[in-house]
Amino acid sequence: MDSNAGFTAEAVPAPRQKSQHVGGRRKGTACARCRSQKIKCDDETPSCSNCAKVGQPCIRANLGNNPDAISYITQTEARLRALEESLRRIAPEELDKAPQRLSHSHSLSRSHSENIGSAAAASPATQIGPSEPLAHEVGLLSLANAAEPKYLGPSSGVPFARLIFAAIPQSQGLSTNYWNSPQGNVTDGSTRAALKPALPLPPDWAPEVDLQHFVDAYFETWQPLYPFLNEDDIAGSLDVLFTGQPSAAHSLQMPQLRDIEAALSPFHAVQLFLVVALGARTLEARLSSEFASARYLATAMSRLDRLALHDSLEGLQTMLLLTLSGFCFEHGPNAWFLSQNIIATCLDLGFQRRWQEPPPHDASSEALSQYEVRRDLRRAIFWSAYSIERNLAVVLGRPLTIRDEALDVQFPGAESDANSDTMSALESSSNPAKRMRAEISPYKAAHYSFRFDQITAEIKLMLYRVKNKPDVFPWPTDVNEWQGKCHQRCDELVESLRNDLKWRSRRRTADGIVQRLELKYHQCLMLLHRPSPATSRPRAESWKACYNSASQTILIHSEMHRFSKMPNTWLTAHTIFVSGITFLYCLWVNAAVKEKTSMDEFNRIASACSALLKVLGKAWSVAADAVEKFDRLVSLTSSSWNSWKEAQAERRTEIAAGASLVSLAQDGAVAETTTAVNQADVFEDVGGFNLVEPEFFLTELGDMSSCISVFRSASSLPALHRQVGAQARRYRSTIQAARYSTSRATKPRVAVLYQALEPPIIDGIKKPKKPNGYRDSGADIAYNLGQKKSVDVIKPTADPNPTHDSDWTFPDTEDGILEAIQRGATHLWANTIVFASHPLQTSASIGKYADAVRVVGQSPLCVDRYDNKDWVNNLLRKSDGFSMPRSWAIPTGSAPSIDDLKGLPYPIVAKPIRGRGSHGVKVCRSPEELAVHAKSLADEDAAVMLEEFLQGEEATVTVMPPTAEKKGYWALPVVSRFNHHDGIAPYNGTVAVTANSKVVPDCEKDPIYAHVYARVMRESERAAELLGVTAPIRIDVRRYSDTPDSKFALFDVNMKPNMTGPGRPGRDDQASLTMMAASALGWDYKELLGQILATSSTLATLRALQPRDIP
Structure with missing residues (x-):
């Protein structure tokens, strides 16, 4: 490139070309100057001869009618984009000198399309009302980054979103101009660069990383719920790349793109690049790194014209991959269009019906295996297409393409029909021992996903019809009864999947699948209970269920994002935003829900939703556009909350007085009945406010506040509990008295x-x-x-x-x-x-130095007792106020038989009663596995402790003892543990804790989990006080389940936590869990050691301390 290349003030004029028209020149294409001077215009481009002679600009008044001008501008824009891309690679700093892109594109093609869609544009009304919203823009978020408005039906959330503004007082309406103002626009070029399509990879391109990483990411993320690919086929395609390259077989050099395409068939090459693109996209979001996923997708799409996508199994697989790409990429293909083509092709091939081809007779085992693979792939392709189509039909509010009564194809991997498969799954949940011994199908997660999709379709057909035909397809005779039964089926299904998959997910890296299925459960409940054409005025139970599911959807997504498992798709953005407005709407229209919601809970969930939308807004304009809207609705809700609270007492007084007047106007036996009816009418007229009995209110408040439950139990504490508390206070006084009372001179x-x-x-x-x-x-x-x-x-x-x-x-x-x-x-x-x-x-x-020497550590007599984990857990369990898992003990030398172990709940944790770290700790999933492990521990002279396997997040809490400067036991911030090996945190001598642990800074101020973390920190502090420890201890804790609000249980008290730390050469990655917790307070390793040194006691004090006895 010329060294002077760049943007100049004067552009070199392009050579003029004579326009060639077929059938004569179109009318109305003359330039503005020729029109004004009434002279003939020859339509030459880029300037007509008349304007070129006098050096005047040649301006077309109506380019929309001139196909030559449109073609010329399109080619010019494409050439400019290519030149910009080249300049970006060679001299990116030159782009900074370019003029800023205008906020509104003047591309002719864009203007033309906008004129076509102008009829669907939003009205310029100055006030937002129930008929002309902001709510319209809410619905448009379901169309990814598309610029054109599309049809949205009743299940899409748009009519539902309009209800928000009917519920919000119109005096609080917002001007629609706000959203178009510079303050309210979060999508302008200053905050987010314009997204541009990526270019395909050149033929001489060679991958810089092993593509297997991307393939693995795809199969961990997408295959469990959409199992339409055979992993062996993709692995075989990767193998072919090297077996067909003799020069690369013995080197680390990766084949070039041309070699990849030469080694694979066109279908396999395109499928491989689509899988790689989706896997790379997953890792980009998870690791915040760039892996050129968009270029992999562009490369695959540039080869699609060579393929016949219809009428073949490979073509359907390719279209399904393209559909998933439409979910994940800003410039991906149209998912709705593809899903309809896929369903049509499946119908043409008969994939919706049972496969009638019998297995080959007298065939080899290999032939039978191939038959089964082909059969399951047909089923998986159809049900994956079905799942995608059902999801999009609800999100976009489109009609269902095919009704369930037209289907009889089985689920992949199932030998019976879909209904009996579901029943067997539900029955297995009631027999955990039988389920543990059975081998779980790799399609099990997909089966649950498809069942939720079937329920979704049923809800959509029953409740979301825009027109009712009583003689053809009437509404349910009792909608409330049908809703209750449908809700019960959802509950049974989610309970079954938790029993089937919750332990299995811990053994695999794809441990976000259960959470994604739980999200489907909550989406079903929201669809079932929110306002619909069939249920325009939901019951109070429906509002509560809707609120709970909306809240859980936000919290589960927040949990997934915290551990980098949240899918980064526009569907995720839609789900979170619709859940957010559902959460707010329930508070607006139902006073009972608001009564039971604390301001802290409201702020926690609202903050989580806003934070998620901001994260997704980095990639998706639909989420970025939604942030301002959602935050504004949150602000309106919050500001009205205080006004509602202030008016609540006055409203109740007025309602009660009105009801009394009505009852006085009645007489005899009729008075009671009439009073009740009129009182209900009064409640409805004031916007759903209901009278709440004081005791009921206190009960609900007690469920939300630990303070109330403490006050209630204070007057009825057992004598044993008071005795334990008094003894703990004496221990604390003894320890504090032993600290330095004055500063030391040396x-x-x-x-x-x-x-x-x-x-x-x-x-x-x-x-x-x-x-x-x-x-x-x-x-x-x-x-x-x-x-x-x-x-x-x-x-x-x-x-x-x-x-x-x-x-x-x-x-x-x-x-x-x-x-x-x-x-x-x-x-x-x-x-x-x-x-x-x-x-x-x-x-x-x-002992001669006992009064002079100070010791940083625990009392030897106490440790002698407290190192028995079973003994300590029993002490805490019987001391009241601690959340503890169930446990059992196998004495030293005992060898229980397999029959003796069958009655235990599996999976179960087996570990030494006097253990060190994770040494000897194992999750056993059957009596046979437990018997083998118990014997191996017995060979080490170890007594065995069996403990209930907790399914949720693991964490650890370090508790510091009192010092002269800080009174009382106090906990350091919580450290969360992840990347377990078969359900157990690996030994830190094998894996550095910094690789599988993460401190939760300001955990007690966390907008979502503050109450959960605060509770376990307080319990840990009370446990340390009860034990009377004299040095830091670390208590391992774990949630009972994967649900965000599940509380932690204390399961392991470590009297001597590991204290490694950085500083010495080669030790920079050796921070201990306690060190990680201290870092959240701004402490480095030296500061932590100084703080621990201040906890020292005299040796005489430690020798005098006695261990506590179990009550």
């Missing part, structure tokens, strides 16, 4: 101890010794404390090497401890496991 001199002693057998149970005896974390502690000017560190060597663990710590033997004291240590950091017979407790020689 710096502490700290020696760190490591585990050199073999732990003894206690009550017939032995706890395994830590390999290397915690020397690594001990060296981390000593090295980093030595960097603090306020602390001196005593070391066993004069010149310790930062990379040698042994240079920094002393053994916890009697001789090792005495050596540290004799070298001048005033503080002993017991980075080891202590027990009743430990030298710190029993040595007379060390």
